[in-house]
Amino acid sequence: MKYLLSLLFFLTISLCRGQDIDSLKKVVSGTNTKASGLLLKDIGTAYKHRRMFDSALVYYDKAAEVLIQIKKQDTLADSYAALARGYAGLKNYDKAIICYNKFLVYAPQTGERRQLMAALKQLGLLYEIKKNYREALSYFRQYFDINDSLEFVKKIQDNTPEAYSHNFMANVMGNINEKAETVEDILKTIETKRALNDTLALTINYFNLGVLYKIKQMYTPALDALQQCLWYATKIHYTDMRISAVTEITDLYEQTGDHKKSLAYLKKRIALNALRNTGTAASIGELQTKYEIIQREDRLLQQQFEITKRNYWMTGIAVIIVLMLAIGFIYYKQTRLKQRNIAMQAIITTEESERRRIAQDLHDSVSQTMSAAKMNLTVIADELPFANNEQRARFQRAISMVDDGFREVRTISHNMAPWALHETGLAKVVTQFLGNIEQKTISINFFSKGFDEHFDDTIEIILYRVLQESVNNVMKHAQASRLDISLMRDEQAISLTIEDNGKGFD
Secondary structure (H helix, E strand, C coil): CCCHHHHHHHHHHHHHHCCCHHHHHHHHCCCHHHHHHHHHHHHCCCCHHHHCHHHHHHHHHHHHHHHHHCCCHHHHHHHHHHHHHHHCCCCCCHHHHHHHHHHHHHHHCCCCCCCHHHHHHHHHHHHCCCCCCCHHHHHHHHHHHHHHHHHHHHHHHHHHHHHHHHHHHHHHHHHHHHHCCCCCHHHHHHHHHHHHCCCCHHHHHHHHHHHHHHCCCCHHHHHHHHHHHHHHHCCCCCCCCCHHHHHHHHHHHHCCCCCCHHHHHHHHHHHHHHHHHHHHEEEEHHHHHHHHHHHHHHHHHHHHHHHHHHHHHHHHHHHHHHHHHHHHEEEEEHHHHHHHHHHHHHHHHHHHHHHHHHHHHHHHHHHHHHHHHHHHHHHHHHHCCCHHHHHHHHHHHHHHHHHHHHHHHHHHHHHCCCHHHHHEEEEEHHHHHCCCCCCCEEEEEEEEECCCCCCCCCHHHHHHHHHHHHHHHHHHHHHCCEEEEEEECCCCCCCEEEEEECCCCC
């Protein structure tokens, strides 16, 4: 079947080009119902291309009779519309109207409605040309109703403000029908709002007044009120109210039988609706532009945020690295200081151990030997006969020199290792050290606080050595007559002060 139809289609084109329409008529009798209907349609199309519109219309009608039997008549809708346009071009308005009406009959009842709307609009224009304003108004109304419904559905789907405006106007009309508001009430409200110069309220109340007059069939005051509403709505650019007022005026003129004016206002309504749609499109475009600008700004802000966040991370990492380096450096310095303190402690300990050893040797060996020598010399002095007193005096001087050496060894031994430091404390050891110094040429004053008891070997030894060396330097080099020593300790610090009135050094 599919191949048969294709063959017939190409045959039709071939025959049309050769202007052999009679051959097509012979083919029709030998085909089935669907093929016959399509061939009749193609014959009509061939006549249409030859601008033989009457013959084309005859064959389109024959094709319709055949295709109706198999419910395929909707395939003829476009053909009738094209033929109607051809008749309209020839200014054969009656035949054009017939073809457009056949299009309305055979047009699909579902799907795209734009072709249907175009046909209704063309019918309205054709009847207007024929000055049949009643029919023109009827077709224009059908066109506008479909167009308005489609736009309203689209606005609801898009959730646009115009949909809510339609609902608002519907509510206004509903309230007028439901409320028992009198003309006098509305007129009083109008006077009050006029005194307040409330233009929006005047627009709505004049609309209500016009609708109420129209319901009461008082058409002249109704027209005046609606014209006032239209004037105020135009003044405040209230497009939806303008459309509603024009719609009511259109109905009013239709009810009074003035179809020409009714048609004129219906066209004005169509123009206002197109104006509103243009404004809506512009608003949507403006909103789209603003949205794109906001999107770009958001992207810029996001990029700035990412850059700032990255900078914060880099700064934080840098601060952490610096802190780690600082902590490492401090730890290194403290470790070095600790190691140096340990080394110093080891040196001091070793030094003191060596001093004790030497002091012990001096005390136990040299000191004991010299003590024994003195004792022996003393015994010998009693036993030996001296030749004279001078010889005895020289012997006594020798004993005294041995005794001085003994005391010097004891002093050196004591200074090298003060044995009482571990038992009596630093203050008493220093007092004993200062007491051993010849004080005929110098006055020594010593003040001590906090060192009455032993507390730390290393610190006490360091303090003792510093004090000992300082006093020796004063005695040897300063040529001072006064020496003041202050040694104090509290919970926070230790203070050793040594002052003299001798000469300084460069």
